[in-house]
Amino acid sequence: MVKLEASHVSKRYWLEREGNEVLALSDVSLSIEDGEFMAIVGPSGCGKTSLLNIIAGLLPYDQGSVSTDGRKVNGPGIDRAVVFQHSSLLPWRTIGGNVRYGMELQRRFDKAAMAERTDYFIKLVGLGGFEKHYPSELSGGMQQRVNLARALAADPAVLLMDEPFAALDAQTREFMQSELLKIWAKARKTVLFITHQINEAIYLADRVTVMSARPGRVKDIFSVPFGRPRSLHLKREREFLELEDAIWQLIEEESANIGVVLAPD
Amino acid sequence: MRPKKSFYQRHEALILGGGAVAITIAIWQALWSAGKISPLFLSGPSAIVKQFDYGLTKGTLLADMRYSGTNFILGFAMALVSGVAFGIIIGWYRTARLVFDPFLNALYATPRIAMIPMIIIWFGVGMWSKVFIVFISAFFPILVNTVGGVRNMDRDLLRAARAFCASDWQIFTTLALPGAVPFILTGIRQGVALGLIGVVVGEMFGGSQGVGFMVAYGGQTFATDTLFVGVIIVAFSGILFTWLAERLERRFSRWRPER
Ligand SMILES: Nc1ncnc2c1ncn2[C@@H]1O[C@H](COP(=O)(O)OP(=O)(O)OP(=O)(O)O)[C@@H](O)[C@H]1O
Numbered sequence: 113m114v115k116l117e118a119s120h121v122s123k124r125y126w127l128e129r130e131g132n133e134v135l136a137l138s139d140v141s142l143s144i145e146d147g148e149f150m151a152i153v154g155p156s157g158c159g160k161t162s163l164l165n166i167i168a169g170l171l172p173y174d175q176g177s178v179s180t181d182g183r184k185v186n187g188p189g190i191d192r193a194v195v196f197q198h199s200s201l202l203p204w205r206t207i208g209g210n211v212r213y214g215m216e217l218q219r220r221f222d223k224a225a226m227a228e229r230t231d232y233f234i235k236l237v238g239l240g241g242f243e244k245h246y247p248s249e250l251s252g253g254m255q256q257r258v259n260l261a262r263a264l265a266a267d268p269a270v271l272l273m274d275e276p277f278a279a280l281d282a283q284t285r286e287f288m289q290s291e292l293l294k295i296w297a298k299a300r301k302t303v304l305f306i307t308h309q310i311n312e313a314i315y316l317a318d319r320v321t322v323m324s325a326r327p328g329r330v331k332d333i334f335s336v337p338f339g340r341p342r343s344l345h346l347k348r349e350r351e352f353l354e355l356e357d358a359i360w361q362l363i364e365e366e367s368a369n370i371g372v373v374l375a376p377d
Numbered sequence: 378m379r380p381k382k383s384f385y386q387r388h389e390a391l392i393l394g395g396g397a398v399a400i401t402i403a404i405w406q407a408l409w410s411a412g413k414i415s416p417l418f419l420s421g422p423s424a425i426v427k428q429f430d431y432g433l434t435k436g437t438l439l440a441d442m443r444y445s446g447t448n449f450i451l452g453f454a455m456a457l458v459s460g461v462a463f464g465i466i467i468g469w470y471r472t473a474r475l476v477f478d479p480f481l482n483a484l485y486a487t488p489r490i491a492m493i494p495m496i497i498i499w500f501g502v503g504m505w506s507k508v509f510i511v512f513i514s515a516f517f518p519i520l521v522n523t524v525g526g527v528r529n530m531d532r533d534l535l536r537a538a539r540a541f542c543a544s545d546w547q548i549f550t551t552l553a554l555p556g557a558v559p560f561i562l563t564g565i566r567q568g569v570a571l572g573l574i575g576v577v578v579g580e581m582f583g584g585s586q587g588v589g590f591m592v593a594y595g596g597q598t599f600a601t602d603t604l605f606v607g608v609i610i611v612a613f614s615g616i617l618f619t620w621l622a623e624r625l626e627r628r629f630s631r632w633r634p635e636r
Pocket residue numbers: 125126127134136155156157158159160161162163326
């Protein structure tokens with residue numbers, strides 16, 4: 113069953129200062145199955161964030177349509193939650209208060225249920241005991257986990273994640289990747305996960321969508337053949353590295369088109 | 378665990394600052410006792426203390442302090458309530474800001490002291506002109522900081538709230554207001570300082586009561602000890618109120634990273 117569908121989406125930005133427009137997305141179509149983990153990779157500036165924000169209902173677009181469960185999306189909804197690249201936590205709220213925040217805004221759960229869910233999801237992301245801390249007292253990785261807990265606690269059917277681990281160091285990042293897979297295995301959400309890192313995309317996802325350089329188009333979609341649960345060793349296996357290489361070459365071609373040189377992660 | 382500090386480390390500011398003040402006063406008193414200071418130009422610590430005691434027991438010092446204190450508190454309370462309320466409206470509604478901006482800019486740029494004669498024409502020389510001067514002095518810093526605080530909303534936070542389907546009202550109460558609190562408290566601290574200046578200057582301009590009047594009168598009659606009592610009272614009120622405002626500021630910014 114198709115959970116999330118974007119069809120023929122185009123997006124232009126009007127540049128006030130230069131008096132012209134850029135085409136950020138051109139005729140992008142995607143369809144994600146219920147419970148599927150979809151990753152998107154593509155060169156910088158190809159419109160990944162724009163696409164995610166359009167799906168989240170946060171950004172208007174020019175052509176095409178977006179739907180969840182067959183219903184057209186026109187604005188943010190309780191069926192979707194976003195994990196932003198920057199943790200975007202309320203600095204004056206404790207961790208508990210931040211995890212509760214999304215639920216508070218959506219008013220779907222009563223007080224007792226909110227308290228229970230807050231507790232549950234803080235423990236799920238491994239932050240039990242930090243309820244009363246403020247975000248400024250947490251490391252970047254911990255803040256990003258709060259961000260994830262906030263999104264999960266709101267009980268969305270679709271989780272939209274925009275390079276959530278980009279700011280983390282390599283070790284924390286790997287740790288968070290395997291944590292995310294564990295959490296996903298329990299919560300079984302439909303996930304759209306944007307990343308710069310090809311091996312992150314392969315490791316996490318069922319399918320990897322590769323986007324072309326600006327204007328962003330869907331260049332190719334790869335199915336990831338590995339079963340689950342996946343261990344981090346997978347990243348060192350030949351089949352994995354071959355897939356990584358294939359995607360790498362595709363993106364490099366693209367980046368060459370716009371003169372961007374990508375450094376390997 | 379909190380790192381251990383020695384007695385000196387814990388009270389460094391108090392020991393150094395207090396010591397310096399004590400030494401200054403001691404030298405001053407020594408010069409005064411030796412008759413090296415003309416009472417026409419400067420008073421001495423012992424004379425000031427004596428005058429203070431006289432004012433309290435036989436003079437009108439208590440009544441003056443009560444008068445000035447009432448003017449200050451009334452004017453400041455009015456400035457606080459209206460400055461925060463008006464600041465929130467102007468900060469939140471673009472239209473309100475565009476309408477009021479020219480007036481506020483003009484008023485903000487005018488030194489408050491230039492308005493005093495006008496205020497006295499409106500309110501007379503009695504206490505209400507003083508209250509109004511305090512009000513107008515404290516109002517602007519509170520207003521300007523509140524507007525800044527409400528407008529300072531973090532765009533990432535706003536986007537996150539919108540993603541969770543926040544209504545405008547929810548954005549206002551959960552983002553704009555709490556985010557503005559530190560700014561409002563800064564406004565309060567500045568408002569206290571300017572309000573104190575306002576009450577003293579206001580009383581100097583007209584009337585026959587209050588600590589400001591006492592300072593002006595002391596100056597006109599070369600009663601330097603009376604003058605100093607007034608100045609010291611004003612100074613200590615300033616220190617006290619600023620300290621209170623700073624404590625309030627700290628109480629509400631517990632979430633800020635340690636500096
Ligand atoms: N608010 C905006 N105004 C004008 N142009 C914009 C705006 N946001 C994005 N763009 C342009 O649209 C294109 C796509 O931007 P977007 O942020 O979606 O890319 P991205 O793939 O997420 O990039 P990155 O990988 O660097 O995060 C970029 O070329 C950018 O210049």
